[in-house]
Amino acid sequence: MQSAALRLLEGSISPTVEFQEHCQRLMPEGFTLDFPPVVVPIGTGEIFDEAEIERIDLRLLMHPETSKKFLVAGSIEVDDDGEIPEEFFADPPVQPHLTCGTSRSIGNNVDVQTRLDTTTLRLNGLDGSGVAIAIVDTGIYAPHLEKALGFAFRKDGANSWTPSTVATPAFWHRLGHGTMSAYDAVLVAPQATLLDYAALLGRVDHSAQVTLAPMIVAYSKLLYSWKTSANPSIRAPALVISNSWGIYHPSLDFPANHPGRFIDNPNHPFRGLVWILARIARADAVFAAGNCGVNCPAPPCLRRTAGAINGAAAYPEVLTVGGCDTNYGLVGYSSRGPAIAGMPNPQKPDLVAYTxxxxxxAAGRNRPDTGTSASCPVAAGSIAAIRTRLPPLNASPAVLNNALRQSAHPFPPGGWNPNYGHGVIRPVAAARLLGLIP
Structure with a gap:
């Protein structure tokens, strides 16, 4: 397991016959290993108490050679009335958060920058310089992105990741959702360095939807390249991870009450990776709330709008972002809170950002950047701008997220509400609260 996981994280996918035979011996009868193989170290597979955080040696816990447990992706056939073995965790289909919004755009990029007061951010040295933003999405097409921005953005192809089933290299993927997400992040943090993590292209074959497994690999690779490796290749002092994807409906997951379920399970191994990145490695993870809002739910929601903020978007360690337009109106497709039952913090979304x-x-001429897929990277760019002068060692993601919630413009006043969360994001106000701007 150790050698297979290390090969995966360092870029090789070649499984040995011995490894495949070893997996088959460990797994229940009928288990079929995915190819290319997914073998990811998950440490002990547990969420630690807060008091233990300072004592954790991240390299010892999560390095492939010393990890106590590993996730291995594969499949097993179960009869319609059969039970899924309890040692299995769900690997449900996940999708970009596309939107049903067909209305014309409300405002433009300049309006967004004006609302966020990016001029004040820039004049105070908060432009994302030195900060890495990982766009975990469908991949980025750099030529279009540079044309849309009007300048050559900073990119790190060496530390980006393309699934082995995809032929195109980083920053040369098909124009679409990932390019939109990248644009919206750079709009706020123009000097940030983008990492292109095209995990949403990582299907086992081209007839299937992408599942959670490539996201697990992506997060494990980010952790290894930034903190776990003896010689981390991502040299940035701060890492922001933008995630405009999620699971739309419970029918795509394991049955209710199965211990391996994803959407309402705080003990799913993916949360363990997110927790380690946020609480120990101190990376900022931002997730789209989703597009199952009561006024205009996207078709894959199947009209289910209650408990629509689920899975990773419901984790307390992440900043969960809904969407409003540049006139502060809540967009009809933005998923409302509270989060799905069973998660530690029902008060999601945390706030809303512009979309x-x-x-x-990226979706075509005169087509707006839509969905919480756009508001998520806008918030990620806002965090990257603040991180320019606020290293994670000085303020953890939890501290920064709390400042963003406290400084958000409330709609209406009076604390958290299920529509806007704590309000509309205000990065300048957050930076002032943190002492970065007079």
Whole structure:
């Protein structure tokens, strides 16, 4: 297991016959190993108490050579009335958070920058310089992104990741959702360095939807390249991870009450990776709330709008972002809270950011950047801007997220509400609260 996981994290996918035979001996009868193989170290597979965080040696816990447990991706056939073995965890289909919004754009990129006051951010040295933003999405097409931005953005192809089933290299993927997400992040943090993590292209074959497994690999690779390796290759002092994807409906997951279920399970191994990145490695993870809002739910929601903020978007360690337009109106497709029952913090979304504006034109001429897929990277860019002068060692993601919630413009006043969360994001106000701006 150790050698297979290390090969995966260092870029090789070649499984040995011995490894495949070893997996078959360990797994229940009928288990079929995915190819290319997914073998990811998960440490002990547990969430630690807060008091233990300072004593954890991250390299000892999560390095492939010393990890106590590993996730291995595969499949097993179960009869319609059969039970899924309890040692299995769900690997449900996940999708980009596309939107049903067909209305014309409300405002444009300049309006977004004006609302966020990026001029004040820039004048105070908060432009994302030195900060890495990992766009975990469908991949980025750099030529269009540079044309839309009007300048050559900073990118790190060496530390980006493309699934082995995809032929195109980093920053040369098909124009679409990932390019939009990248544009919306750079709009706020123009000097940040992008990492292109095209995990949403990581299907086992081209007839199947992408599942959670490539996301697990992506997060494990980010952790290894930034903190776990003896010689981390991502040299940035701060890492922000933008995630405009999720699971739309419970029918895509394991049955209710199965211990391996994803959408309402705080003990799923993916949360363990997110927890370690946020609480120990101190990376900022931002997730889209989803597009199952009561006024205009996206078709894959199957009209289910209650408990629509689920899975990773419901984790307390992440900043969960809904969407509003540049006139502060909540967009009809933005998923409302509270989060799905069973998660530690029902008060999701945390806040909302701007969407449905004319920006990247990645979806076509005069087509807006839409969905919480756009508001998520806008918030990620805001965090990257603040991180320019706020190293994670000085303020953890929890501290920064709390400052963003406290400084958000409330709609209406009076604390958290299920529509806007704590309000509309205000990065300048957050930076002032943190002592970065007079």
């Amino acid at each position: 449905h504006f004319l920006g990247s034109t």
